[in-house]
Amino acid sequence: MIISLFTLNNNNQPTFGYGLPRKVVSDIRDIPHLICPKCGDEMLSRQEVNSFISPVLEASSVNLQRPEFDKYRDTNVFRFLKNLSIKHPRKSIASITEDRKIQYKISKFNHDGQDTIKEIIEISRHRTKNAPVVIKQLRTIKDKVPPEYQELLDYMEVYAMKYPDCTFNEIFNKPEVLEYHKRVNDFKQQQQHILQDKAFDKLDEIAKKLAPQDKETFINLNKTLKHNISSCSYRYYSTETRKKLMQYHYQDFLTKLDNKKFAAKVEKQLDILAPYSLNGDKLLLLMSRKDDGLIVKSIVDNLGSTFDHIHPESMGGTHGQYNGICLCKKCNRERGIIPYNILMEIHPNFGENVQKQLNKVMVFIKNGKLLNYNFYPQKVKKTLLEVTEQKLRINIKKYLKFKEKDAQLAVEKARAQLQRNNQALEQVNTEITENKLKINKLLAELTRLNKEQQKLNRQKAEKQKNILKSKNNLANKKYAYSKFHTALKHDK
Numbered sequence: 001m002i003i004s005l006f007t008l009n010n011n012n013q014p015t016f017g018y019g020l021p022r023k024v025v026s027d028i029r030d031i032p033h034l035i036c037p038k039c040g041d042e043m044l045s046r047q048e049v050n051s052f053i054s055p056v057l058e059a060s061s062v063n064l065q066r067p068e069f070d071k072y073r074d075t076n077v078f079r080f081l082k083n084l085s086i087k088h089p090r091k092s093i094a095s096i097t098e099d100r101k102i103q104y105k106i107s108k109f110n111h112d113g114q115d116t117i118k119e120i121i122e123i124s125r126h127r128t129k130n131a132p133v134v135i136k137q138l139r140t141i142k143d144k145v146p147p148e149y150q151e152l153l154d155y156m157e158v159y160a161m162k163y164p165d166c167t168f169n170e171i172f173n174k175p176e177v178l179e180y181h182k183r184v185n186d187f188k189q190q191q192q193h194i195l196q197d198k199a200f201d202k203l204d205e206i207a208k209k210l211a212p213q214d215k216e217t218f219i220n221l222n223k224t225l226k227h228n229i230s231s232c233s234y235r236y237y238s239t240e241t242r243k244k245l246m247q248y249h250y251q252d253f254l255t256k257l258d259n260k261k262f263a264a265k266v267e268k269q270l271d272i273l274a275p276y277s278l279n280g281d282k283l284l285l286l287m288s289r290k291d292d293g294l295i296v297k298s299i300v301d302n303l304g305s306t307f308d309h310i311h312p313e314s315m316g317g318t319h320g321q322y323n324g325i326c327l328c329k330k331c332n333r334e335r336g337i338i339p340y341n342i343l344m345e346i347h348p349n350f351g352e353n354v355q356k357q358l359n360k361v362m363v364f365i366k367n368g369k370l371l372n373y374n375f376y377p378q379k380v381k382k383t384l385l386e387v388t389e390q391k392l393r394i395n396i397k398k399y400l401k402f403k404e405k406d407a408q409l410a411v412e413k414a415r416a417q418l419q420r421n422n423q424a425l426e427q428v429n430t431e432i433t434e435n436k437l438k439i440n441k442l443l444a445e446l447t448r449l450n451k452e453q454q455k456l457n458r459q460k461a462e463k464q465k466n467i468l469k470s471k472n473n474l475a476n477k478k479y480a481y482s483k484f485h486t487a488l489k490h491d492k
């Protein structure tokens with residue numbers, strides 16, 4: 001767990017060296033408690049979202065009896081989980097397996113075993129405990145979720161009291177519940193359409209007081225807004241975002257016109273056009289199609305850390321890490337494709353919050369807790385400057401200094417290594433020269449011995465020749481003697 005993370009000094013620069021989690025992460029979304037630049041709230045890392053939900057998931061003793069686990073029942077890992085559930089019958093499988101000691105035991109299974117455990121945990125996440133337990137946990141984040149989710153949570157409070165023995169999926173799918181919220185939602189939508197039509201009529205009406213040419217321009221602006229209202233009132237845009245986008249639509253005209261009274265009248269109608277269209281009833285209807293686990297997850301996910309494409313994906317932005325910062329899911333959805341410079345105008349703290357987020361990321365990189373993000377601060381800064389026409393300024397000086405020091409250390413290390421290598425090379429060279437000398441000596445000795453051998457061979461040949469000569473002489477003498485002897489015999 002995290003004790004305390006980091007604080008900022010006066011220059012809004014991080015002071016390094018505070019308590020960091022033991023875990024090394026490889027994705028910025030896994031950094032706990034990052035600040036969301038848009039809403040300024042702390043976000044939940046992906047693991048924290050899961051840890052938040054695990055305690056309200058169905059108790060393992062009930063959960064593991066479900067037929068969806070039949071195919072695993074004969075496996076070792078299932079027996080392992082079953083044994084754990086006997087020890088902790090009221091805890092969910094996800095909760096039990098989050099324990100560090102249990103995690104260690106799981107790591108001892110082979111690859112297939114570990115994958116099967118992951119699968120079982122995933123399946124176990126589909127079911128939750130009954131509504132009262134779930135709402136108790138969700139109440140703790142109620143003030144951080146968007147207004148339509150707060151409305152949904154209000155409904156859920158009431159239903160948890162009315163149907164305490166049911167889960168929310170069961171409650172949302174009760175015909176009387178579905179019917180009621182469908183009717184309320186339809187009514188709200190109709191009402192909003194009526195109000196919008198009225199506001200557009202009013203906008204055309206106030207145009208009558210303008211000079212003919214201005215009147216025509218203004219009525220045309222009204223027409224295009226009415227035609228494109230869906231792009232400003234995208235389901236997830238907040239009221240303030242919608243209003244800002246509509247203000248942009250009229251901005252040039254109103255600045256040129258320079259008529260404060262008229263501008264105020266337009267503003268009044270924009271207030272009617274802007275309100276949020278997603279409400280608790282609509283959400284409840286959408287949720288009725290999700291399983292229990294997903295209902296809870298979709299609510300908690302609002303606070304979860306997500307990767308926001310600075311250059312929107314739909315406009316050719318890449319998935320590269322340098323094209324993204326983290327926004328909470330609620331804000332990411334709400335941002336849609338609104339450019340960052342407009343976002344900065346709607347949320348004056350946006351830049352400061354980006355700095356806070358980046359500070360923490362830099363602390364993680366510096367302490368080796370975030371892998372493969374070494375060039376992220378420099379590059380993401382460049383992207384941010386580009387999209388905001390140099391308006392969003394980020395201070396990463398201290399990090400760059402650290403990197404420079406780091407690089408210097410690396411150079412020094414490399415230099416020392418080079419020196420060591422050179423020394424080793426020199427030694428090897430000396431050895432080679434010495435060996436060469438030895439070889440030359442040996443070669444000379446070999447030549448000398450060869451010569452000696454040749455000499456001996458020659459001497460041997462000479463001696464053999466002489467022996468042969470002597471033998472011949474002897475034979476000749478023997479022959480002469482025998483001839484002489486025969487002649488002597490004849491004479492007798």
Ligand SMILES: [Zn+2]
Nearest residue numbers: 036039328331
């Ligand atoms: Zn946010």
